[in-house]
Amino acid sequence: MAELMTLPDAIAELVSDGDSVALEGFTHLIPFAAGHEIIRQGRQDLELIRMTPDLLYDQMIGIGIARRLVFSYGGNPGVGGLHRFRDAIEHDWPRAVEIEEHSHAGMANRYAAGAADLPCAVLRGYVGTDLMARTTVAPITCPFTGERLVAVPALRPDVAIVHAQEADREGNVQLWGIPGVQKEAVLASRRSLITVERIVDELEPRPGGIVIPAWVITAVAEAPGGSRPSYSLGITDRDNDFYRFWDKMSRDREQFTEWMNENVLGLAKR
Amino acid sequence: MAELMTLPDAIAELVSDGDSVALEGFTHLIPFAAGHEIIRQGRQDLELIRMTPDLLYDQMIGIGIARRLVFSYGGNPGVGGLHRFRDAIEHDWPRAVEIEEHSHAGMANRYAAGAADLPCAVLRGYVGTDLMARTTVAPITCPFTGERLVAVPALRPDVAIVHAQEADREGNVQLWGIPGVQKEAVLASRRSLITVERIVDELEPRPGGIVIPAWVITAVAEAPGGSRPSYSLGITDRDNDFYRFWDKMSRDREQFTEWMNENVLGLAKR
């Protein structure tokens, strides 16, 4: 059963150096607060898995705690590129990061296979692209039609971390709005942490509500506003200005480092 | 876009002799009214596809319009067997019916593959059973781990027919409660008919509500009470007494025929 913990305790208990960690949330419900806590606790050499790295992984990569990145779209949605992600891949700053990239269809099916505890998933994809030679996919033939398909290996992260709107005191979680791959990520992972905007006495069923039962979750932590500058539908709004600000500010290594020191690590301005 | 039609017009237009037809609904929302209309219009030689044939297919088989049956559990849930289904398989009455049977996991994945328009789906299943030699499955090996898995062929019925609580005037459909494989069945089929308890001006989003957009549906027909003796959560209740009654009444061929004549075909009592 899910244990209700403070966010620092949950990160301390669930995330270790070297772990493969999937912080998911497809534009919506991105677990920024949990990612920042991982940074503050100084975790190192993480394998970061996420379809859309977004600003959160740009920060984690820029601060140097990522050893490897598994992803399908490394952009700042609607704004442009991710400068820390680029700097790491283009110039190994602050450290070299190994990458494994897929298409969205491939990543989504990798999570689904993980959630079903199957070793792989089968889809139509990748063929004809240069991606095929640069990532882990394999041809597989339909035994009935002979059609050539592509298999992708299941994702089984050590830890999945997602954010949701609410949980009850037993640790049952409800999220609504764009569900992304959060349920698959939680079910595919060995351990899971779900941060929530609020803890309520009882989950009131809602349109579009997806309930993840407490017994498949390792830990639940209250983190109001924990998805900012992303959003939690019905509770907080996406801070689009921050996404634009990040594009300008994060181009410069020093500015970035200073911003992280002040705003995430809580160190005084030099 | 879905066309709003009367149930007779919809059946006349969508279902032809010899078609493969999937009337789905997992205990909940079984489209009895549509099945009865198919019987009344005298369709013949149908391939009937359904995870749980239930009373509806017992009636369609007993009346002699099924050439072939694809299923995974041919029982009267909680009551016992299906006597017309048994009589057809055991004694070819009223006609011989070819069968292809699977496990629930296999059938569910066959629909999912059909909905994704993939030729097959991969799962762990069937191995070690006598079913494997009696149905269409094939071994397939994970190219990453070497694990031996099983592939099942996609289901692509000519027509899917399901029942839902409501539709709007554009033909967008909303159902809630146990969703079964209805969405997969509709998306896997070449044509689709959704019967609904009521047509409303606007679909009001509900907890557990699944909306199937009008543009993937061929026809929508109003059929209040159209799932009886199954049920439509929140609108009608499951008639458990009828399921018990059917177990007694349907054992006898003559009683069955008389009941169908009176209650489905609307013929006078002899």
Added chain:
Amino acid sequence: MSVATREVTAGETQTIVAARRLRDTKTVFIGVGRPSTAAILARMVHNPELILVYESGTIGAKPFHIPLSIGDGELAETADSIVSVPEMFNYWIGAGRIDVAFLGAAQIDRHANLNSTVIGEYEHPKTRLPGAGGAPEIAASCGEVIVIAPHAKRTFVEKLDFVTTVGHGDGPGARERLGFRGRGPTAVITDLGVLEPEPETCELMLTEIHPGVDVDKVREETGWELRVAEHLETTEPPNDEELEALRDLLDR
């Protein structure tokens, strides 16, 4: 009606013994009939935290009445979460998230393999049964399987007419060879007693006998040379709390 006034039936004992098995279980997968009654009883008496999972996709259902079908409205109305059938079999059953599965069958062999497909030849069956349903993958993937069946010679057979569901296959190592994750059948609970696989051979052995039942009667109703445990236990009789709860449940 007071408990004392009514004899305990063999069926009541069977249901209560099954319910007791769920004392420390987190999640149980159940079909309809006696298994469902036993699981609901367990929530009432032995394990209020027990999570009921039905193949209709209702997770954490809390029925007040015994459902007739696995998809009755009350299961949907009281569930913590409702998922589609493909999700149920892929993300929940196939992934091995369920601790205990209750299964029934028309035929059981000495290695607790099950037949729910046909009596007689497949092509020309004497009796056509409902078929596999979810059983093959449930028995392969759930943590353990508890079989609940009436104890009769035609049910406990030397050889199955059809292997619908693999229990312990042909004996030790069979499940591993087939790549199954779960431990398979750990008990067969009947109206006469309890059979459990003997560890070395995986052959079902009578380990518990219900009060007032004679061992010869059990042997007689078993289609193979039944082995009996050295220290055969007698089932602890249903207590008043269990009986009252069960009868109240059945009267609802």
Added chain:
Amino acid sequence: MSVATREVTAGETQTIVAARRLRDTKTVFIGVGRPSTAAILARMVHNPELILVYESGTIGAKPFHIPLSIGDGELAETADSIVSVPEMFNYWIGAGRIDVAFLGAAQIDRHANLNSTVIGEYEHPKTRLPGAGGAPEIAASCGEVIVIAPHAKRTFVEKLDFVTTVGHGDGPGARERLGFRGRGPTAVITDLGVLEPEPETCELMLTEIHPGVDVDKVREETGWELRVAEHLETTEPPNDEELEALRDLLDR
């Protein structure tokens, strides 16, 4: 502000030309940026029934504002249906249910293949771009693809540094050989004109030029020997209704 008072920009023409392409389209799949603006404009002016599908899982979204991300709250709040990302790619995109997909790219070649992965070598890129996202499967499965890109020599290249997304591959028959269901790119809409694949060769050919643009300018900004249609059309200028709607949309 009255339309007359402001010059029509090349970008406005590009967006409006893209929107016009959706006049008879049932469903369009869109990423963010200009494609999203064009699709919303099409719903306002050319095709109020147009169904917008975003890869975030929002089907039938009706945004009043131009979303910054493909997952803005307004898309979820106005959608007919919201599905998970696995369902979006398996049941909706992969199954070929979408008629038209708008895609962008950092590089395009003469056969409308696209690069959004790297400029330079993959191992040591000069510029690391975001990557594939949904593009490869979207381009393979949707009914047709319309590429929207700024017309510049560094974008319209002789050879892609990386093939992220297949348009017409190496020419006629390539898509069939790869088993793709969709027709692939039918147009590339730039700020200078419109390029369409010449049927025999699948090579992009300039078929339409925007008002006031010189053909030599287009040749200059294209990294290969650009072919020009025998009967080169001049784009019908944006009309007042289109301009007012677009500017109103951008001002929201």
